[in-house]
Amino acid sequence: MAKRSHHVESTDSRPKKKSKSEKHSKSSKKDAPEGNVVSASYEQAPALSAIAQSEIDQFHAQHTIKVTDPLPEALNLRPITSFEYLPACDSDLYGPLKSFKSPTPIQSTTWPLLFAGRDVIGIAETGSGKTLAFGLPCLKKISDSKRSKNPYQPTAVIISPTRELAMQIYDQLVKFAEPAQAGVACVYGGVRKDEQREALKSAAIVVATPGRLKDLQSDGSLSLGKVKYLVLDEADRMLDKGFEQDIKDIIQPMPVSRRQTVMFTATWPRSVRDLAAGFMSSPVTVTIGGDPSADPRANTRIKQEVEVVNHHDKENRLIQILNRSQRGSNSPEKVLVFCLYKKEAMRVERLVKAKGFKVAGIHGDLGQGERFRNLDAFKTGAATVLVATDVAARGLDIPAVKLVVNVTFPLTVEDYVHRIGRTGRAGAEGHAITLFTETDKALSGGLINVLKAAKQEVPEALLKFGTTVKKKQHDAYGAFFKDVDTDKTATKIVFED
Numbered sequence: 459m460a461k462r463s464h465h466v467e468s469t470d471s472r473p474k475k476k477s478k479s480e481k482h483s484k485s486s487k488k489d490a491p492e493g494n495v496v497s498a499s500y501e502q503a504p505a506l507s508a509i510a511q512s513e514i515d516q517f518h519a520q521h522t523i524k525v526t527d528p529l530p531e532a533l534n535l536r537p538i539t540s541f542e543y544l545p546a547c548d549s550d551l552y553g554p555l556k557s558f559k560s561p562t563p564i565q566s567t568t569w570p571l572l573f574a575g576r577d578v579i580g581i582a583e584t585g586s587g588k589t590l591a592f593g594l595p596c597l598k599k600i601s602d603s604k605r606s607k608n609p610y611q612p613t614a615v616i617i618s619p620t621r622e623l624a625m626q627i628y629d630q631l632v633k634f635a636e637p638a639q640a641g642v643a644c645v646y647g648g649v650r651k652d653e654q655r656e657a658l659k660s661a662a663i664v665v666a667t668p669g670r671l672k673d674l675q676s677d678g679s680l681s682l683g684k685v686k687y688l689v690l691d692e693a694d695r696m697l698d699k700g701f702e703q704d705i706k707d708i709i710q711p712m713p714v715s716r717r718q719t720v721m722f723t724a725t726w727p728r729s730v731r732d733l734a735a736g737f738m739s740s741p742v743t744v745t746i747g748g749d750p751s752a753d754p755r756a757n758t759r760i761k762q763e764v765e766v767v768n769h770h771d772k773e774n775r776l777i778q779i780l781n782r783s784q785r786g787s788n789s790p791e792k793v794l795v796f797c798l799y800k801k802e803a804m805r806v807e808r809l810v811k812a813k814g815f816k817v818a819g820i821h822g823d824l825g826q827g828e829r830f831r832n833l834d835a836f837k838t839g840a841a842t843v844l845v846a847t848d849v850a851a852r853g854l855d856i857p858a859v860k861l862v863v864n865v866t867f868p869l870t871v872e873d874y875v876h877r878i879g880r881t882g883r884a885g886a887e888g889h890a891i892t893l894f895t896e897t898d899k900a901l902s903g904g905l906i907n908v909l910k911a912a913k914q915e916v917p918e919a920l921l922k923f924g925t926t927v928k929k930k931q932h933d934a935y936g937a938f939f940k941d942v943d944t945d946k947t948a949t950k951i952v953f954e955d
């Protein structure tokens with residue numbers, strides 16, 4: 459088959475002088491509609507173009523990959539199924555990929571689109587490498603651009619719902635940023651601003667939580683007028699009602715026509731899709747493992763057990779589970795225990811400690827330093843049980859969490875999928891045990907659908923609560939950061955600053 463390489467030019471609204479190579483390469487892509495994405499070019503590796511179409515089709519079928527592109531004339535870009543097909547880069551940007559065998563399906567499928575400058579919505583199961591899916595093209599954009607080093611004017615902004623997750627994304631990107639000579643800063647609340655301000659001076663990429671970013675923007679510590687690459691990680695959480703204003707305030711000063719906007723998540727409820735569309739230009743939606751318009755889907759490598767119990771039996775049952783997991787024959791497994799309420803988390807942590815387990819806690823009433831220290835203790839194994847509220851539900855990539863226990867069911871089934879997604883990551887097996895009570899019955903239908911989609915056992919006692927799925931309102935998420943107090947149900951998620 460003749461070697462063809464696609465030179466995909468997605469242009470911004472202004473006419474661009476064609477370089478010599480572009481005059482010769484046939485770009486069958488119509489110019490993108492007015493106001494579409496940035497001027498980015500992507501050269502599909504000839505070796506990738508040479509692969510038989512049947513192999514590409516097989517890859518798509520094997521991983522249940524679905525790509526929905528609103529631009530009828532757009533080129534079907536082939537998935538980058540091996541790191542060798544990555545576009546050339548004049549820095550050693552790809553060096554740290556050596557620790558992986560091959561791209562994950564979400565990386566393979568979204569990388570070409572992101573290199574080509576398209577807006578992308580990426581939906582894939584927890585633990586499937588979404589951070590590098592959006593992170594690598596971001597770093598390549600910085601590494602390729604001869605961006606003038608305007609101090610305090612980042613080229614890329616990545617927004618995350620939690621301080622710990624912002625730090626985690628930052629830590630992952632820094633490994634790649636050094637070879638690409640791209641400065642990265644991380645800004646989040648709960649700590650002093652002056653060091654963060656200092657880091658913003660030379661940062662091309664800023665990873666941030668919304669509150670602190672807005673703070674620094676309004677006190678003039680940084681300008682977002684030059685942002686060309688915007689990522690909302692855990693996008694459905696970032697787009698919840700009541701946060702629209704935060705996100706709108708952050709996006710407002712950013713350029714429209716030359717900005718590439720990217721959203722990634724493991725759950726994509728209908729209630730946030732219209733809002734997302736308002737921030738994007740002809741986004742391509744990529745889903746791995748199943749149709750995004752259906753119910754949320756859990757990572758299928760996680761064994762999900764649901765026990766219907768009486769409210770007052772929960773804590774005894776938790777201790778039984780911990781005895782089995784921590785005092786069995788093998789070395790104590792790392793167990794992540796989720797509560798819904800801060801006071802509940804503090805009470806459970808005290809109970810688990812009193813039973814002699816090595817336990818740490820993480821919730822909104824702790825100082826940021828203590829939260830980082832406790833999370834670290836769990837990562838290193840100094841603590842083998844972490845008692846958390848939903849501050850730890852999304853994104854956190856903690857090695858070798860063998861078991862997640864939901865002592866109190868979260869306020870949405872999406873949060874359930876994210877919580878149990880702290881186990882079973884990067885291809886590992888996982889295990890989750892959920893204590894479900896009468897008070898949670900409004901969510902029984904959604905939970906039953908998640909269990910069935912993942913081919914998990916559905917207990918009789920759960921079926922008794924009924925299978926109807928309550929339509930989730932736009933503001934149905936529980937208090938996220940300022941964790942829900944025992945004396946009132948959550949009315950609005952409040953983000954970290």
Ligand SMILES: Nc1ncnc2c1ncn2[C@@H]1O[C@H](COP(=O)(O)OP(=O)(O)OP(=O)(O)O)[C@@H](O)[C@H]1O
Pocket residue numbers: 558559560561562565582583584585586587588589590723724852853854855879880883884
């Ligand atoms: N190509 C790859 N091959 C193997 N492991 C990878 C690859 N890319 C990333 N990983 C690892 O997989 C783990 C999960 O990645 P990451 O945290 O980005 O998942 P995620 O999809 O964002 O999860 P979540 O939905 O929970 O946020 C990390 O430890 C990361 O280093």
